[in-house]
Each structure stands twice: as structure tokens, then as C-alpha cells.
Amino acid sequence: MPVEEQYYTKARVAHKYDVYIGKNIPFYWPALHFIADHLAAHFRGRQGLVVLDLGCGTANHCITVSKKVSVGPLTLVDHSAAILEVAQRKVAEAETIPAPVAVRHGSFLEPATLADIEAESVDLILSSLTLDHIHEDEEFVALLRRLHGILKPGGCFVLCEKSSSPDPSTPSWRSFAEMIHIRGENNRRHDFKNEAEIAEWKQHNFEEDVMRPLSLSWTLAEQAGFQVETAGGAVLPPAEELDYERFYEIDFITPLDRARVFDTIESYGAGILICSKR
Numbered sequence: 001m002p003v004e005e006q007y008y009t010k011a012r013v014a015h016k017y018d019v020y021i022g023k024n025i026p027f028y029w030p031a032l033h034f035i036a037d038h039l040a041a042h043f044r045g046r047q048g049l050v051v052l053d054l055g056c057g058t059a060n061h062c063i064t065v066s067k068k069v070s071v072g073p074l075t076l077v078d079h080s081a082a083i084l085e086v087a088q089r090k091v092a093e094a095e096t097i098p099a100p101v102a103v104r105h106g107s108f109l110e111p112a113t114l115a116d117i118e119a120e121s122v123d124l125i126l127s128s129l130t131l132d133h134i135h136e137d138e139e140f141v142a143l144l145r146r147l148h149g150i151l152k153p154g155g156c157f158v159l160c161e162k163s164s165s166p167d168p169s170t171p172s173w174r175s176f177a178e179m180i181h182i183r184g185e186n187n188r189r190h191d192f193k194n195e196a197e198i199a200e201w202k203q204h205n206f207e208e209d210v211m212r213p214l215s216l217s218w219t220l221a222e223q224a225g226f227q228v229e230t231a232g233g234a235v236l237p238p239a240e241e242l243d244y245e246r247f248y249e250i251d252f253i254t255p256l257d258r259a260r261v262f263d264t265i266e267s268y269g270a271g272i273l274i275c276s277k278r
Contacts (some may be wrong), residue, residue: 016192017057017058017083017086018058018060018086019192020187020190020192020193021060023186023190023192024183024186024187024190024192025183025269025270026247026248026249026250026251027234027250027251027252027253027269027270028270029064030234030251030252030253031128031160031232031234031253031270031272032060032061032064032065032128033064034232034253034272035061035064035065035126035158035160035272035274036064036065036067036068036069037068038229038230038274039065039068039069039124039156039158039274040068040069042156042229042274042276043069043070043123043124043156046069046070046123047070047072048070048071048072048073049069049070049071049072049123049124050072050073050121050122050123050124050152051065051071051072051073051074051075051122051123051124051125051126052074052075052077052117052122052124052125052126052150053074053075053076053077053126054077054108054125054126054127054130054147055077055078055079055108055127055128055129055130055131055133056076056077056078056083056084056087056126057078057083057087057128057129057130058083058086058087058090059076059086059087059088059090059091059094060128061126061128061160062074062076062091062097062126063090063091063094063096063097065124065126066094066096066097067096069124071096071097071098072098073102074091074097074098074101074102075101075102075103075104075117076088076091076101076102076103076104077104077106077108077113077114078104078105079105079106079107079108081105084103084105087103088101088103108130108143109133109134109139109143111146114146114147114150117150118150119149119150120149120150120151120152120153121150121152122150122151122152122155123151123152123155123156124155124156124157124158125147125150125151125155125156125157125158126158127157127158127159127160128158128160128161129160129161129162130161131143131159131161131217132161132162132209132210132211132212133208133209133210134210135210137212137216137220140212140220141220141223141224144157144220144221144223144224144225144226145224145225147224148224148225148226148277151277152277153277154276154277155276155277156229156274156275156276156277157221157226157274157275157276157277158272158273158274158275159217159221159271159272159273159275160270160271160272160273161212161217161270161271162176162205162209162211162268162269162270162271163211163212163213163214163217163233163267163268163270163271164176164211164213164236164265164266164267164268165211165213165265165267166210166211166212170265171238171239171267172213172236172265172266172267173211173267174238174239175236175237175238175239175242175267176211176236176267177206177239178236178239178242179236179242179247179267179269180202180205180206181202182242182243182244182247183247184198184201184202185244186244186248187201213265214231214233214256214261214266214268214271214273215261215262215265217271217273218231218258218261218262218273221273221275225277225278226275226276226277226278227275227276227277227278228258228273228274228275229274229275229276230255230272230273230274231255231256231257231258231261231271231272231273231274232253232254232255232256232271232272233253233254233256233266233268233269233270233271233272234250234252234253234254234268234269234270234271235250235254235266235267235268236250236266236267236268236269250269253270253272
């Protein structure tokens with residue numbers, strides 16, 4: 001499906017995104033705060049970080065991080081003009097983000113979108129709920145290698161994505177699917193979306209997004225030259241134990257070590273990798 005037709009490019013989605021996201025995803029803000037806290041420790045004492053927010057959405061990620069680390073030049077990248085309009089307005093109002101802010105309207109999968117960013121010129125690259133649009137692992141690694149190239153030594157790259165096995169017959173994918181159905185019910189109960197919008201949103205999650213085990217994302221990041229410093233996740237229980245009430249109690253991020261991530265393919269409502277440049 002062409003990127004222009006994808007769910008999040010639509011203006012009506014962009015302008016209501018912030019209204020429901022925190023209520024629909026109980027671990028959304030905890031995930032961003034988990035990331036910000038670890039970046040604050042990594043960049044302690046550094047001022048005016050050069051930041052690239054890749055697939056910036058409505059800028060929640062970079063604004064949250066800017067409250068814990070000193071942000072300097074910021075570039076927002078997204079393929080949705082409507083989303084970028086919201087993001088620009090919010091960062092302009094954020095006291096922790098200095099003007100001017102650069103904006104790039106385009107797909108991060110197109111080399112031209114990032115082509116003129118100089119090598120080793122960026123301190124921090126943020127990516128939240130966006131790399132699951134990449135279908136092929138080779139394309140995933142190729143993008144990460146480009147990001148590795150523009151990152152300064154000692155810089156950080158952050159990945160935060162839904163994570164499970166891509167196989168519908170596996171327990172982890174069934175937990176992911178149950179999460180989507182529960183979030184659909186939340187949309188219904190709070191009148192965030194009508195039935196047609198819920199159906200379209202589910203189609204986006206099941207057909208457009210690509211699920212990867214967090215262990216695979218970790219491996220691909222290492223292949224691109226990154227070292228994973230910190231990992232965390234909103235761990236989803238087995239599908240048969242996951243109901244509406246239990247899901248909305250998952251308002252925290254569990255720190256994860258390499259052994260846990262690689263020993264068992266769990267399902268994470270948000271799987272987080274904070275990577276440094278070797």
C-alpha cells in the first residue's frame with residue numbers, strides 16, 4: 001500500500017491522535033518517560049544536543065525527552081503533512097525546545113529524505129512506533145546503517161515499537177492481537193472512533209504494520225553497528241489471561257536484559273531499545 005494511503009497520513013487521524021493516545025495505550029507515557037530517564041543519564045552534563053525525530057508523529061517523544069536532556073537543533077521527519085502540522089505547533093509551544101526547528105515531509109525509507117544530513121552530525125535519533133512500517137529485514141538494517149552513519153560517536157538511537165512474533169499461530173502474536181482488539185473496544189467505549197474507523201485502524205495494525213520479535217530488532221541493530229545499552233518493555237501476558245481490565249493495568253515499563261529478550265519471544269505493547277554508537 002502506498003505510504004500516502006496509510007492510516008496515519010490522514011488529517012482526521014492526525015488531529016485527534018493526542019486526544020486518545022494516552023487513554024488508549026496505558027504504557028504510552030511510561031514508555032516515553034523510561035526513555036527520557038535513560039537518555040538523561042547517558043547525556044548527563046551535555047548541552048544543546050542535535051536531535052533527529054524520525055517518524056515524529058505529534059512530537060510527544062521529542063518533547064518528553066527535552067524535559068530531561070538539553071535539546072538544541074531539532075529536525076522532525078514524518079510522511080504525514082497533517083501530523084507534521086500538529087507537531088510543529090506543539091514544539092513551537094514547548095519551552096524546552098529552542099527555535100528554529102527543521103521539518104522534513106517525506107518517508108524515512110526514501111534515501112533522499114536523510115541524504116543531506118552530514119556524517120556524524122547528530123547526537124540523538126528518536127524513533128517511536130514508526131519502524132514497524134518496514135517490511136524487509138534487509139531494508140530495516142540498511143536504514144539503521146544510514147542512521148548509524150549520521151550519529152556522532154557516543155550518540156544514541158532509540159527504537160520503541162510493538163513487538164511479537166509475526167506468526168499468528170504463536171502465543172506472542174496472539175497476545176498482540178488480543179491487545180489490538182482490547183484497544184479497539186477502548187476506542188468504542190470512549191467514542192474515540194466510529195465502527196468504520198476502528199475497522200480501518202485494526203486493518204492498519206494487522207496488515208500494514210510488521211511485527212518483529214524484540215530479539216530480532218536487537219540483532220538487526222547490532223548488525224548495523226549499534227550496541228544496545230538499555231532495553232525495556234510493556235510485557236503482555238498470554239492472550240487467554242489478557243482482558244480489558246488487566247490490559248489497562250499495564251501502565252509501567254519492565255527493564256529487560258539480553259537473556260530474557262533472547263530466551264523467550266514475548267509480546268510487548270512497547271518494546272524499547274536504547275542503542276549507542278560503538
